[in-house]
Amino acid sequence: METKYGVIGSGSWATAIAKMLSNNSEHVNWWIRSEESVDHLKKFKHNDRYLQSVEFDLNRIHPNSDLKYVIENSDVLVVAVPSAFVFKTFDGFTCPGIENKILFSAIKGIVPEYHSIPARFFHKEFGIPYERIGIISGPCHAEEIALERLSYLTLACQDLDIAQNMADALSCRYVKTSTSDDIIGTEISAVMKNIMAIASGICHGLGYGDNFQAVLISNAIREIERFVDVVNPVHRDVKSSAYLGDLLVTAYSNFSRNRTFGMMIGKGYSVKAAQLEMSMVAEGYYAVNSIIEMNKKYEADLPITQAVHRILYDKISPIIEINLLKDALN
DSSP: OOOOEEEEOOSHHHHHHHHHHHHHOSOEEEEOSOHHHHHHHHHHSSOSSSOTTOOOOTTTEEEESOHHHHHHTOSEEEEOOOGGGHHHHHTTOOOTTGGGSEEEEOOOSOBTTTTBOHHHHHHHHHOOOGGGEEEEEOSOOHHHHHTTOOEEEEEEESSHHHHHHHHHHHOBTTEEEEEESOHHHHHHHHHHHHHHHHHHHHHHHHTOOHHHHHHHHHHHHHHHHHHHHHHSOOOOOTTSIIIIIHHHHHHHOTTOHHHHHHHHHHTTOOHHHHHHHOSSOOHHHHHHHHHHHHHHHHOOOOHHHHHHHHHHTSOOOHHHHHHHHHTTOO
16 A cells, blocks of 8 residues: 655645655645645645745645644655744644654754754654654755755654655655664754854855855854764764755755845844745744753853854844854864
């Protein structure tokens, strides 16, 4: 019997994942909150708000605004809701049997109400064993999936057979996949790279050049390594694509929401003004506060994260804060 997939979310990542899954499966249920967006997709075969160039085969994609229906009628769930809205999406939600599903998170952030990675949220809220929870990580931008440009994904799960099955489901002509069992490391790295991309954007907005950016990002990957190693001390190679590659594409790409958000802050926008002007969520804004809270337990050395936090939450001048950060980099 063919596996039935359920995609939860309506943004760019959800759209890209639905596109990839529909290349290989005729049973892709897609939860979209707005009934109007569901009707639009059924009528015009594309998302009315995100990646509008992607046309779907409605014999393979089955959009629905009923979250319980999508979960009950899917074997494997892929959650691609922005981290800031995960708690709200599932608050008070009950669905008997969800603990028996396989769930992959494509959420690139921290659940702020829990100050925890999404894997822990789904484990605690719904009782899904960690062995049945996976992570979809980059380096990959949804916009390039829409353009069918060659992209790479890493599928992480403690059960490598589950990871490989999802890798096979997402693989296609323009998407190459690999697997990992480092679910905690890849998820925290995916969170922190957004913070580092905000730092990169702030520095670009302030007028710093490529030479400084190279130093900033080489320090950033070491900062990520320090934190993931203290949180989950297992062997991992942070130079691989799931860690360093994901950081690089998020810090440098014009598609990066977090870099764009940071650049606006560096150019003098307030946080509120930058958020209002952007049509998509910059996950790093929420993540930096949660990482700072998490680090009260671990006390890792996180100078870039701390600098971004002081700029965004303590309203310290970016010029002053980056001037101080320069002396901490090497």
